Structure formats: C-alpha cells, structure tokens
Amino acid sequence: MRAVLLHAVRGMPTVVDVPEPVAPDGGVVVEVRATGMCRSDWHGWAGHDDIAFPHVPGHELAGVVAEVGKGVRRFRVGDRVTVPFVCGCGTCEWCRTGDAQVCPRQQQPGFTHWGSFAERVSLHAADTNLVALPDAVSFEAAAALGCRFATAFRALTARARTAPDEGVAVVGAGGVGLSAVMIAVALGARVIAIDTNPRALEVAERLGATHVVVAGPDRPAVPDVVHELTGGGAHVSVDAVGSAQTAADAVLSLRRRGRHVQVGLLPTDDGRSPVPMARAIAWELDILGSHGMAAADYPAMMDLVATGRLRPDELIERVIGLDEASALLPRFDTAAPAGMTMIDPHLALP
Known part of the structure; x- marks a missing residue:
C-alpha cells in the first residue's frame, strides 16, 4: 500500500509502497477513507514525541473495516468506523470506567505505531476503541472528530x-x-x-x-x-x-x-x-x-453531528492526497490554514 513515510526527525517525508498491516488479536485493519493533518502530526515530525523510525504518521481517521482479528465481537468487515486518537488497552481500571483517554497502556496511531497517512491502518482493542459511524456522518466529518473536535x-x-x-x-x-x-x-x-x-x-x-x-x-x-x-x-x-x-x-x-x-x-x-x-x-x-475523548463518550457528540447541531465538515478547508501531505507536513506549523486539512489516501495527483 502507499503511505507517507518518515525516516528521521525533521527529515523530508516520502510517499512509498510499504507492506499492508495485519489485524492483531482483538484488533482490526481499517481502509482509510479520510485522515486529518493537525499540529500534533507536526510535533511528531519535529521530534517532540518518542517515535521509532521509519514511521507513518496520522492519528485522525475514518474508514471501513477491511480485516477483523481474533476475538473482536462488535465489528465486522465492511463496517463504517472512526476511532479516538487515544486508544485504550480495554482492560485497565481507567478503560473499564470509560476513561480510556488516560489509559496508562494507551496506544496512539501515528505515534506509538504506524498511523493513518496510508491506505490502511491497524488498530488494537477494537471493541473498546472503535466507534460505528451513522450513515448521516461522512468519512471526512468523522475524521475531523478524532483529535481536535472530540478534544x-x-x-x-x-x-x-x-x-x-x-x-x-x-x-x-x-x-x-x-x-x-x-x-x-x-x-x-x-x-x-x-x-x-x-x-x-x-x-x-x-x-x-x-x-x-x-x-x-x-x-x-x-x-x-x-x-x-x-x-x-x-x-x-x-x-x-x-x-x-x-x-x-x-x-x-x-x-x-x-x-x-x-x-x-x-x-x-x-x-x-x-x-x-x-x-x-x-x-x-x-x-x-483535556487529552482527547474515549470512544465510550462519543454517542452524545455523534448524535449532535448526525442531527446537524454540530457540523465538523464545515471546518474542513481542503482535501489533499498523500503526495501533497508529505510536502505540507514539515511546514504545517507555519501554514496558517483557516480550517482543517483533510487527506484522502486514495486521491491521485492531478
């Protein structure tokens, strides 16, 4: 699959072919239909997070379940889903009480493991972290929720x-x-x-x-x-x-x-x-x-989005492909967008 790959802190990102991810036990692989670029991605590129290289960034995403790992009960192939940028382990006391956003064993796509600036991404503890998308909510609007809007x-x-x-x-x-x-x-x-x-x-x-x-x-x-x-x-x-x-x-x-x-x-x-x-x-x-929002808290927000009281899609300034994203990421801290930048990993160069 195609993905934006980082080779070193503050190195120039490149779009390359990498192996497709495999669903872990309890997790899924999601075909990414939309993923946001935000300042947190720039912080990762700039070396402000502990990231292992080579690395694929991207933590705000929505898409379709493409593969289901062993033990997943609530989701199946073809489901439209999104996910918080903080993914809990699903078993600790904080996850059990609905506070996965402060899970001590949390994972974050695009930081602790390869993220969503790619055609597919692997996610763990799906039954704890995935959020089903109503048909009335677009992939772009759902991806806008994952970090900035939900936070x-x-x-x-x-x-x-x-x-x-x-x-x-x-x-x-x-x-x-x-x-x-x-x-x-x-x-x-x-x-x-x-x-x-x-x-x-x-x-x-x-x-x-x-x-x-x-x-x-x-x-x-x-x-x-x-x-x-x-x-x-x-x-x-x-x-x-x-x-x-x-x-x-x-x-x-x-x-x-x-x-x-x-x-x-x-x-x-x-x-x-x-x-x-x-x-x-x-x-x-x-x-x-405030450090994100757990999947358990999404229903109230998602209801407001589905009924039109909240309109995250109106915050999207532009939609770009992976090639444009790789060029934009190093200068995103000074890009001064008037809204969100959304990436469609399947969008080809004009």
Missing part, C-alpha cells in the same frame, strides 16, 4: 462544564480552536476567538463567535481586550495552540473563579510548562487538562 468537545463539556450565556475565550483559531468555537456556540456560550490570522477569525465569526481579536506584538494585550469585552474576564478559557504565550494569555483572560482548559500541547526541553500560577491561586482559578 474540544470534552474540554468544554466534561472538563470546563460550560453553561449557556457564559463567556468563553478561545486562544487559537486553528482546527481545535475553531472546533471549540463551534461547540461553545452550540452550548449557548458567548465566544471570543483570538488568533494572529485574520482569515481564521473570519471563519470563527461565521461559526458564531461574538467577538474576534487579532493578536500580535503590535496589538493590545489579549487579556486586557478579553476583560474589557466581557466586563471582568471570561468564565472559561481554552488554549488551543500550546505555547507559553498562548497559555498565559488564556489563563490571564479569566475572571475570578474561572476555568482554564489546556488543549494545545506545551512541549519544552525540560518537560515543564510555564503557567501563571500566582493568578490561579489568588483568583481561585481551575486549571484543567
């Missing part, structure tokens, strides 16, 4: 417990940030979207953001603007980028007793991430992490 959904619902009419500040209007905007609006919140990219903020406005704020070194400080717009700060903030600056801007944008959810990764050389904890203590802020 934003759980961040705003299960973690921050966002309530109607609360102010929500979303720092970063990339894929996960725009997902957060759409979800917060659907929850009845008043949303402030912040980004350096005016095109992305135009999308945020179309999705229902009450205010958009262009950030930059020559612009007013983000927390000051948010406090002025909200009359004291946001109830909820989301850092959807993952840098010391964006995390600080998000936390400092909160009102007293506010809740911050850190979604963007914060890679540092020493593994320590700076957060304005003095403000968190003085104002009794809640600092929360």
